[in-house]
Amino acid sequence: MIVLIGGSFLGGWAWEKVTPLLEAAGQRVLPLTLTGTGDRYHLASAETTLNLNADDIVHAIEYADLRDVVLVAHSYAGAPATIAASRIPERIARMVYIGGVLPVAGKTLFEVAGPETEGAIRQTVVDEQIPVMTDFLLDLVFGDHGLTPEDRKYLRARGTAQPIGPYTDPAPADLSGVEKVARTYVVCATILASRR
Template identity: 30%
Template sequence: MTTFVLVHGAWQGGWCWKRVSALLRKAGHDVFTPTLTGLGERSHLLNDRIDLETHIQDVLGVLRCEELSDIVLCGHSYGGMVITGVADKVPQAISSLVYLDALVPEDGQSVLDLLPSDDASSFKESARTKGQGFRVAPSPAEVFGVNAEDQAWVDRRNVDHPLKTFEQPIRLNGLWKQVPGCLYIYATGWSPGIGKPFFDRAELDIDWQAMTLSCGHYVMIDMPKELTQVLIRST
């Protein structure tokens, strides 16, 4: 039995892992899908003080209170920032890291540093004009290549995201690189996508594994069975 901690991306909540977590539990594994502060069912807590460190502490709190160790820690999209910060603080608790079409930061980088400049500008503009200066509205699920049957479901659940989590540079000591296993999963079925530079880097790194899945950005929704198999093999 393996313990999985699955961290969602921007605008989402723990709900997005519903299909994958059910399959993992059916296979006999323990699964935790924390919702980050201000998102999902915790959207009523959204405020202008929430930053990246808040979300890193959210996940660290789950590890501490549930007394978890030897975990597979998976982060989707923005969640790659969060799991990197977590792993840098408690590398001894993690057996492997899985970056699911996710950002992989270096010390001092922010989400806005890692995204195309047009996206970074649109997030700041969204917050300025429609989000009280701190809320970034979600893009339609169609933009992320979500399959047609699930687009309405995703759009109903996605909520505004705190801008500071995109602006705050991550502070790393490099301890996250001590985690013995790192896997990058690149979703190739949406454009322009964010994963290719990180996938290319992972392919050239002997300490990483890299693979692709032919679906949109929300892999856990488009290909839950395939993703579950990949996660189990990553242990």
């Protein structure tokens, strides 16, 4: 079973072009939407945190009684997926990070990103929500991301604001459970590192 989780501003819809390809190859696929984004945007509140998004992943996997999961996390989703995998490593066969954010135990994502990125993002916040990124922020945060004008249009047509809470909520102090999980990190189409 492959569980797919999109990054900030995204929902399960972000995988709609990938899912049919994986299913045609014989894979079972479950795209998830985290609380506060996509079709779960209406659930965003001050209580939407990094740890709540990790709960979303853990509960989806446990309630469906999934095992041998390949957990694929894009961008922001790398942080809650890492926390989730640390909590239920016995259910995760491998984690695949697609340009995924890696949490640091006890630190917020803003602390990990640094003051320049935090400041630029905070300037855009409206009602505790980060609007879908402008071209300036896309370039600042993601550098040479390779998004075409069509990609940006698609993102802005479907994307939703991102609650700020997940960026200000510290990761758990202990993430050691994830060390039991095989992990692969992908940047664009290049695999940089793989364990096991």
